[in-house]
Amino acid sequence: MGGLVESQIRRAIDAFGSGDMALIDQVIADDHRVNGMEVALDGDCSQLIVKRQPAASDLRMIFAIAKTVTDLERIGDEAQKMARMAKSIHQRGAAQVPLAVDVRHAAELAISLLRRSLDAFARLDCDTAAEVIRDDAGIDSEFRAILRQLITYMMEDPRTISTALEIVWIAKAVERIGDHAKNMAEYVIYIVKGTDVRHTRIE
């Protein structure tokens, strides 16, 4: 599921850059596969709980999986949202898509966060998880920078407003992906150490 979600973001951001409509439609269509996986994994978790009454680290693992799956599914939704925005931008045929590069840079960061939190989960590696939690701040500041630049564009040339707003949505989706990756990293720490680090400062 993690791999599929990762490829969804990758394809959504590539399609946003290239305007490849077939790819965009593919991303939008594939979201139902992510949703199906969420439902199936949640079902598996319920079965494990009801049949085996897990305790201690097993319980934390299952609890964390059920929550991770929710975050992954949301990331899938964000990827689909990015694809929809990309479609609308390119259908309008706006010749100039300013700042595509900046959004791509933020998106690369988000993909890296997601990949590292999935790795941290697979290896139950708290150090990597802590890194992800710290690095999420980087995406947040990228998002604010993109927003400032887009505002400048819109003030200079009102014709760019529609496109710029859609780019804001894409940037916002990227920023949310970072948040979800951070949540997932927090669950990894919960599995390993049993401490809930949500809404606290790390270290």
Place this chain on the structure above:
Amino acid sequence: MVNDLPVAAITAKADVKGLSFYYGDFQALKRISMAVHERKVTALIGPSGCGKSTFLRCFNRMHDLYPGNRYDGQIVLHPDNTNLLAREVDPIEVRMRIGMVFQKPNPFPKSIFENVAYGLRVRGERSRRRLEEKVEQALQDAALLDEVKARLHEPAYNLSGGQQQRLCIARALATDPELLLFDEPTSALDPIATASIEELIHDLKKQVTILIVTHNMQQAARVSDFTAYMYLGEMIEFGVTDELFIKPQMKQTEDYITGRFG
């Protein structure tokens, strides 16, 4: 951490100090020390043969019945700081203060009323009115009164298993014990009777301190405030139940409660 205890609010009902126990040459308990907190439920868990029942039985001197058994260390009962294991302390006195409920309901072959009144009669209570009051109160506290009010003088064996077990609890409660010992009180009962006993345990802790041995880990997690994990006669871990089942400190405890034991 959220789960930190308000330590000041909890007082110990009993302190176990360096308790060892021997069945002849075999050492069944190894230097156990722990506190039993007042008006709380403390659960003892561990695999078969780990000594939890042996430990429980030390509290009311059940082992005195067999020769060759030997205690070492102390169980100090508060507030009068009586060492329950001291030779000069009469086991009958101990059992007046500490009641016990067993795995299988074991009512006497008498009427419901006489079962509950038994301990009071042993204690020398003669007044009919006092006996009736006490029996009624004990049945009420054991959540059985409504079901048996009309047939107090029928044989106790006419009751269902779950009712018999609650009758045994009423019998234990009649003498106003300070500590109640439960040795797998629900392992012979169906889920509904089990739920009613668990609910009862929850209500009883308002008036009495409870120590319970159970093989059912989920039961320990549901009914207890504190849990002790024992293995091969040793106390491996003792802690707040809500923490112990989510995040045990010891690897051995983790392995046991997750079923990876052995």
